[in-house]
Amino acid sequence: MATITGLATAVPHLDFEQDYRRWALARLGDSREAKLYDRMAARSGIEHRWSVLTEDDARLDQGVGFYGGASPSTSARMEIYAREAPELALKxxxxxxxxxxxxxxxxxxxxxxxxxGIxxxxxxxxxxxxxxERVLIGFMGCYAAVTALRTARHIVRSQPEARVLVVTVELSSLHHQEEMDLEPLLMGAQFGDGAAAAIVTRDGAGLELGEGISAALEDSEELITWRIGDTGFHMRLSGEVPGRIAAALANPGVQERITGGAVPHEIEGWAVHAGGRSILDAVEKGLHLPATALDESREVLRMCGNMSSSTLMFALGKIMRRRPPSGVALAFGPGLAMEGFRFGWRDAGSA
Structure with missing residues (x-):
């Protein structure tokens, strides 16, 4: 057995969501793209996003833009990461x-x-x-939290006395680019910063971690990519992703792998990576879930946006409060790949 006995989250101080919207609209001017951006932002389900950048760095409210309208080198961005990532993780x-x-x-x-390393x-x-003993998992993208928790599960199952501290920390806002096209502005409208920490042990009450789930779609290598450039990390997210996810999840064989043979709508806890409203809608549609099944994930999206690997941890933290007897965690990332695990509430001392 391996159980998440405690889980906590943290975000930085700067809420930049509304300023970002005004800044992006100003860059698009009086155009068809501006009207499209405004509609999509209003439908995004995101109300708040957080950044480790200072108000001077993220002068969106002044119409200047990230980094004062400049485009810092990757090394300059990594200097901020080296300073701020440990602080947010420790928070x-x-x-x-x-x-x-x-x-x-x-x-x-x-x-x-x-x-x-961190x-x-x-x-x-x-x-x-x-x-x-330390393990560092990097550059796996939004499903890295799944890999981290499954790694903790393997450690605890092989060393019953182990007490594993699992940490996710993502500073996505460091990688905003000074571009004026609609697609990168919409991409930037999803991401924010956040960190989470969890304790995984053999004993104690909490979410018991069950079997892992892994799958990769064929011919999907270019749907989600994240490449290191001279001015930070450059992400590409194809508009095909939600449709491909929905289609894959509608496959009965894939559903059986995810649920272990249970009927999806009978599972009481769904922790799904809130990569965007369209991603959550695709999961709900593909698995034929009730409209309230992804409430925790939608609340994370509303309050924090997409925080890469930390997003799923935020959803799990919310789900722990209601102690569901059965659950599934799913996240999607570069590949296009899906990673997850089954879980359920375990009372202290139960066999």
């Missing part, structure tokens, strides 16, 4: 009800690189023993 860790003494740390972070920085800042 989430500090909110855990009981950190205890972790024997292992598993960190997922796809929006930056630094060495020594895992080592966190261990030192927490004052953990130098014998703590």
């Amino acid at each position: 989430a860790i500090a909110a855990l009800p009981d950190l205890g003494e972790p024997t292992h740390i598993v960190v997922a972070s796809c929006t930056g690189f630094v060495a020594p 895992d080592q920085i966190i261990a030192r800042r927490l004052g953990l023993t130098d014998q703590v």
